[in-house]
Amino acid sequence: MLISLRLELLKVMRKSRTYIGPAALSLLIIAMLVGMKHGHEFQYMRRRLEQDFIVAGSFVNAAFLVRFLLEGITYTFLPLFACMVCGDLIASEAADGTLRTLLCRPVTRMRVAISKYAVAIMYVLGLTFGIGLLAYMAGWAYLGRGSLVVLSKGVWIYPEHEAILRLLKAYSLVACGMVSLGSIAFAISTFLSNSNGAIAAAMGLLYGSAVIGEIEYFAKIKPYLLTTQMEMWRDFFTGVPDAHALTKAVAIMAAYSVGALVIGLVIFHRRDVLS
């Protein structure tokens, strides 16, 4: 199993597609840094805040950047790049024909699929936490450190050490959501021979879920939608989060991940390789 895992890692590391996500998100961080330092919006926010509070130092700092980044990427870049890698792992090999060559070797399909899935999850976790860490380091270097000020459902101010802990928890919850979405993309890629199809289908499910969650008719299923649970990360920045709701969110996302993995494995085990 370790050999298969190493080989899958090697393949992912050598693919240029793997680096599109980190590169694009790094550029986004740079753009955000520049925007926060010199943009009118943030200067306006600062002036508004100074009308009601005495602000010591700058609230636009590393912690603010890391939280703000999460706001911008949770439904856009992060799921896209997670799906790009997870949806590509099997579908692109099927399209290129390498899956055929791979499965002619004395290796079980289960071993191939699980090692690919493990690499996909490693990538998703690495991308989510890596980009958070990068944002914090860059923010620290360019904007400085300090307390986290959150303007949501009131004004919340967290000392730096508490802010880091809350950011870590929020990123962990988002990572859970990305693992679920990555698992769905992986499951779809097991029966498609087109990685773009798998990526589009997984992203479609994500946005479809977000839309359904806004329709009154589907109110009963809203608590079980992935997007509803992914939104829970915001609760870490508005007081004390509800432990029961968080546990439920993690459990629902874990169910999505396990369900998608099982479906993917069954399909992959039974599928005819015709490409």
Added chain:
Amino acid sequence: MSELVLETIGLTKDFRRRRAVDSLSLRVYEGDVYGFLGPNGAGKSTTIRMLTGLVRPKSGTARLLGWDVLHQRVQSLSKVGALVEMPSFYKYLSARDNLRIFSRLSGGCPDKRIDQILDTVGLLDRANDKTKTYSHGMLQRLGIAQALLPNPRLVILDEPTSGLDPQGMKDVRELVLRLAREEKITVFLSSHLLHEVEQVCNRVGVIHRGRLLTEGSVEELVRHEVDLMEFKVSDADQAEEVLAGLDWVQVMSSEDCRMTISAPSGRVCEANKALVQAGIDVSAIIPKTMNLEDLFLKLIEEGESAD
């Protein structure tokens, strides 16, 4: 009797309503270079996919080296190398890295052996180049190289000369013969090229519309109980009409003043008599040896008329 290294019993596969392979039973013995012959769409690749576990049969069994492919996949493929249809590799990796990856899935093999295999297929000097820079012929040779990685007892090659230029085809044929003679590897080779099978294989199975039409040694099959005779006649069209009335004669080809017929050797004189009585001049009767191509066409024709 040599050991049975590949066996299928009643192998059947449907794709929706179309039957791709129909109750196929094959036997390949150790040391054979077995030609799996059939026109395009006959079911050769589907059979090979079932043999390598890529496709699940609807019914029937496939065994490699005594192991059931469906239920003992790892054991059955452990000493089998396969090249199924077009060779496919990771384009962003070098040939050597590709072989390293595939070898590790077969228990691994030292770099020295990888170099030796690359040398065997004539790719050692390009071993570090990414495979996206390879020509089709080079990929085909690399495909054979990956099939040789597990030090196989059986190599399954699906149309290995497909898309190659004449020199490339010759190289692959020579390589196959070398593997069989020097390395004592059993080869199962599918092809729609009759002369290729005739040149390389000692045993052959002919498949058409998913069904096995015949199986045996190439010599046995071409030494058929019927003989082929070429008649030089004054009017081939009229001669064909006359011979159509004899149910034991089969006209294989007819062109200008030449026609080739298949008939029991003892009754050729009767055919000649019928032609002369019909006023057709027969200037020569030339015995012809039936080659695999003639046999193949005859079998296909028989198979179609049986449908």
